Amino acid sequence: MQRTPQQWSYWEKDLFLDGIEVTVLGAGIVGLTTAIFLKRLRPDWKIQVLDQWTIGGGATTRNAGFACFGSPTELVSDLTTQDEAATFALVKARWDGLQLLKETVDMQKADYVPCGGYELFFSEDELAWADTVDQIPRFNQLAHEATGVKNAYQIKTPAESGLPFSGLRQVVYMPHEARIHPGKMHQLLVAQAINMGVPVIRGVEVEHIHTDGQYAQMTTTDHGILRTRQIVVATNGFTRRLLPELDVQPARNQVLVTEPVPGLTWDGTFHYQEGYVYFRRIGDRILLGGMRHIDKMAEMTDDLSQTTVIQEALEHFLFKRILSGKKVAITDRWSGILGVGAQKWPILKRLDNNIIVAVRMGGMGVALGTGLGQQAAALTIS
Numbered sequence: 001m002q003r004t005p006q007q008w009s010y011w012e013k014d015l016f017l018d019g020i021e022v023t024v025l026g027a028g029i030v031g032l033t034t035a036i037f038l039k040r041l042r043p044d045w046k047i048q049v050l051d052q053w054t055i056g057g058g059a060t061t062r063n064a065g066f067a068c069f070g071s072p073t074e075l076v077s078d079l080t081t082q083d084e085a086a087t088f089a090l091v092k093a094r095w096d097g098l099q100l101l102k103e104t105v106d107m108q109k110a111d112y113v114p115c116g117g118y119e120l121f122f123s124e125d126e127l128a129w130a131d132t133v134d135q136i137p138r139f140n141q142l143a144h145e146a147t148g149v150k151n152a153y154q155i156k157t158p159a160e161s162g163l164p165f166s167g168l169r170q171v172v173y174m175p176h177e178a179r180i181h182p183g184k185m186h187q188l189l190v191a192q193a194i195n196m197g198v199p200v201i202r203g204v205e206v207e208h209i210h211t212d213g214q215y216a217q218m219t220t221t222d223h224g225i226l227r228t229r230q231i232v233v234a235t236n237g238f239t240r241r242l243l244p245e246l247d248v249q250p251a252r253n254q255v256l257v258t259e260p261v262p263g264l265t266w267d268g269t270f271h272y273q274e275g276y277v278y279f280r281r282i283g284d285r286i287l288l289g290g291m292r293h294i295d296k297m298a299e300m301t302d303d304l305s306q307t308t309v310i311q312e313a314l315e316h317f318l319f320k321r322i323l324s325g326k327k328v329a330i331t332d333r334w335s336g337i338l339g340v341g342a343q344k345w346p347i348l349k350r351l352d353n354n355i356i357v358a359v360r361m362g363g364m365g366v367a368l369g370t371g372l373g374q375q376a377a378a379l380t381i382s
């Protein structure tokens with residue numbers, strides 16, 4: 001097994017070791033778009049992407065695939081910790097990020113469906129509805145200013161919405177939301193990077209970064225020490241392992257998928273309770289995820305396993321609300337890791353001559369990721 005650089009051939013060293021200008025750490029949406037935009041800006045630079053995992057891209061291939069820019073209860077919640085300007089700057093960044101993503105990859109090949117989205121309020125959500133309903137006209141005005149979209153949030157009765165969910169009391173329809181297949185989107189980004197001459201190297205875990213002002217050295221678990229001029233750290237929910245001083249905490253999100261359920265009459269991206277709960281269709285199946293707010297401390301982890309507490313809560317919501325008592329089998333369960341912190345805005349900054357970080361995407365990375373990648377590329381050449 002040739003693992004450390006001492007065992008590499010001349011040719012391998014020439015390609016993957018010598019004169020690497022930028023190493024992007026993390027092959028999620030942020031790392032891959034950083035590499036793509038950077039290669040456009042500096043075609044002559046040797047740029048590479050490293051990832052610890054042999055397949056997939058962190059949360060990027062484990063998410064729900066919502067192309068969304070902020071549901072009303074999420075905005076109400078954001079306004080308790082930040083002002084209107086910051087809240088709708090984030091809406092704008094999400095909207096702009098989605099437009100940039102559409103320009104960057106052929107979204108039809110990523111199963112892009114402009115299905116519209118819904119925020120749901122059930123019988124037990126009267127208080128949340130009371131906090132939300134009066135804000136809708138203002139949210140529409142601010143969303144229009146931020147994105148150019150009119151009537152982003154439309155109040156509907158359950159009957160008007162046509163949604164069959166048990167105990168549904170109020171609905172806010174968001175016609176501009178869409179869904180994608182995040183795995184296919186990721187594959188398209190990987191292919192684009194490779195086609196541009198950016199290798200995406202897998203199975204390399206970096207456990208320590210050391211800089212001397214001229215170079216950055218990455219100590220890896222199995223591949224010795226690698227050297228590069230600059231590193232862009234795009235490790236999101238795993239960042240504290242490398243840079244514990246940054247305010248990026250891991251937050252696990254658990255997901256389940258059902259067997260095919262014939263006769264589903266609804267489609268869209270569905271949000272509940274400030275975005276903590278979300279569901280959609282995958283063909284005739286239902287994907288449902290989230291609920292970390294019911295066991296928040298336990299879910300502040302980058303461990304990819306599942307827990308009974310969350311899985312039972314997801315199943316309860318599925319059978320009681322979505323399927324009105326009907327039982328179906330669960331065929332898939334998995335977890336993914338968000339990067340969160342005291343602020344919702346991502347962290348993009350140069351730590352020193354050799355290290356840039358582009359992390360803390362929360363549950364918004366499909367929307368924010370491409371814009372952050374573009375900004376990280378610009379920062380890397382500045």
Ligand SMILES: Cc1cc2nc3c(=O)[nH]c(=O)nc-3n(C[C@H](O)[C@H](O)[C@H](O)COP(=O)(O)OP(=O)(O)OC[C@H]3O[C@@H](n4cnc5c(N)ncnc54)[C@H](O)[C@@H]3O)c2cc1C
Pocket residue numbers: 025026027028029030031050051052053056057058059060061062063064065066067068204205206207234235236237238239241242252253254255289335336337338358359360361362363364365366367368369
């Ligand atoms: C279950 C779930 C559902 C979600 N749903 C949505 C949604 O519908 N819409 C939306 O916009 N967002 C959603 N998100 C959030 C979104 O997926 C993330 O914000 C986004 O994918 C983050 O992208 P990233 O590139 O920053 O990080 P990631 O995709 O997590 O990529 C980081 C990469 O870094 C690698 N890495 C980490 N540490 C190291 C190391 N030391 N050495 C080498 N490699 C390393 C990891 O292996 C990983 O591949 C969801 C997230 C989850 C978990």
